[in-house]
Amino acid sequence: MAPGWISNINFCFTGTVASTCSATASDNNFRRVCYCDPKATTTTSTQTAGGGGDPHIYTLRGAHYSILKEGTFLAWSFxxxxxxWQLFACYAGSQFTTQGLLLLDKHSGVTIEMTAKDCTWRTKENSGWRRVHQERLSKGDxxxxxxxKEQPNRTEIHLNIKSETEKDExxxxxxIAHCRPEDHLDFKxxxxxxxxxxxxxxxxxxxxPQNPSFVSSSPxxxxxxxxxxxxxxHDSWASLGGSESADAYLTKQRPLGPSLVxxxxxxxxxxxxxxxxAKHLQKEGDPWVFADCVFDVCHGGGEVDAMRAAALLEA
Known part of the structure; x- marks a missing residue:
C-alpha cells in the first residue's frame, strides 16, 4: 500500500479558516491539524490533495486521515x-486500496474511467467505450x-474552463494517477x-473533524x-456512469476475509x-507521508509502493 500526498501548501487551514504559514507539521500522536511547507511562499496558489494506499486522504483544507471502509465515494467535486465535475473513487480489497476512478463532466457529458485491472483510461461514446489517447475530450460548444496527457509512470487529466468574456481557457x-496493473492505483x-x-x-x-477517532497498533x-x-x-458503478465491465471488476475486489489493517x-x-x-522517502520532508508509508508497509505493503509514493510526490 502506498500513502496519499499533499505538497506545496502555502497556507494553513484550521477548520475552514485560512491563515498564514505558522503551524508545525507534527506532534507525538501523528495527528494532522494543518500543514505548512516552510520553504513555500504566500504568492503561489497551487493546492494539492489526494488519496492512495489504505487509502490515506489529504484534503485541500488540511485534513489527513485514513478510510477504513470499502465502497464507492465522491472523492472530489467542483x-x-x-x-x-465529479470524481468518484472505489476503495476495495483486504488492504482498502483504490481500485477505480470515474470522472464525470456534467456540462459536456464527457465520462472517463480507469480501474486497477489494466490501468487504462477509457471514455464513453455512443458506440461504446474506447481507450483514451493523448487528446482533448470535449463535446460541442x-x-x-x-x-x-500520458507522462512517464503516470497519467494527467487537465480540467479546463473557457472564459465567458474572452476566448482563452x-x-x-x-x-494525476499512478497505477499498477492488477494491484491498485493512487491519485492526487x-x-x-x-x-x-x-x-x-x-x-x-x-x-x-472536531472529534477525530484513531486506530493504532502502536504510537x-x-x-x-x-x-x-x-x-x-450506494449506486452501482455502472449507474453512476461507469462501464459494466468496470462494475464487474470492482465488485470482485471486495475482500473475502477481514482487513489486514x-x-x-x-x-x-x-x-x-x-x-x-527511508530508502525512498525523506522522513523530514513530510513526516505524515513517511508515517503513512510505515503504517502501510506494516500492514502488507511492499517496497514498490514506497517507490511509487516517491514518484508521485515529485509529479
Whole structure:
C-alpha cells in the first residue's frame, strides 16, 4: 500500500479558516491539524490533495486521515455556475486500496474511467467505450474540456474552463494517477487557484473533524480514521456512469476475509517498514507521508509502493 500526498501548501487551514504559514507539521500522536511547507511562499496558489494506499486522504483544507471502509465515494467535486465535475473513487480489497476512478463532466457529458485491472483510461461514446489517447475530450460548444496527457509512470487529466468574456481557457485542476496493473492505483488532485476551493466538495474538500477517532497498533503507527459516510454513494458503478465491465471488476475486489489493517504490527515489523520507507522517502520532508508509508508497509505493503509514493510526490 502506498500513502496519499499533499505538497506545496502555502497556507494553513484550521477548520475552514485560512491563515498564514505558522503551524508545525507534527506532534507525538501523528495527528494532522494543518500543514505548512516552510520553504513555500504566500504568492503561489497551487493546492494539492489526494488519496492512495489504505487509502490515506489529504484534503485541500488540511485534513489527513485514513478510510477504513470499502465502497464507492465522491472523492472530489467542483460546482461553479454551469460547470460541474465529479470524481468518484472505489476503495476495495483486504488492504482498502483504490481500485477505480470515474470522472464525470456534467456540462459536456464527457465520462472517463480507469480501474486497477489494466490501468487504462477509457471514455464513453455512443458506440461504446474506447481507450483514451493523448487528446482533448470535449463535446460541442461546451465551456469545459479535459486534456489527457500520458507522462512517464503516470497519467494527467487537465480540467479546463473557457472564459465567458474572452476566448482563452484557464486550468482549474489536474488529476494525476499512478497505477499498477492488477494491484491498485493512487491519485492526487492539484487545484490551480486558491479561490476555487470554495466550490469544492467531496472527500478532498473536507476540513479536519472536531472529534477525530484513531486506530493504532502502536504510537508510531497511530492513524486518524473516518468512514466518510457522508461521501459514500450506494449506486452501482455502472449507474453512476461507469462501464459494466468496470462494475464487474470492482465488485470482485471486495475482500473475502477481514482487513489486514485490523491486525497489529509488531515493533520489529515497524522497524523493517521504516527502513524500506527511508530508502525512498525523506522522513523530514513530510513526516505524515513517511508515517503513512510505515503504517502501510506494516500492514502488507511492499517496497514498490514506497517507490511509487516517491514518484508521485515529485509529479
Amino acid at each position: 460546482s461553479k455556475a454551469q460547470v460541474e 461546451s465551456v469545459t474540456s479535459l486534456d489527457f 484557464r486550468k482549474v485542476a489536474r488529476v 488532485l492539484v487545484m490551480s487557484e486558491k479561490s476555487d476551493i470554495d466550490h469544492v466538495g467531496g472527500e478532498l474538500g473536507s476540513a479536519p 508510531q503507527t497511530m492513524m486518524e480514521t473516518k468512514t466518510d459516510a457522508e461521501f459514500e454513494v 485490523s491486525k497489529a504490527c509488531t515493533k520489529s515489523q515497524e522497524e523493517d517498514a521504516e527502513k524500506i520507507c
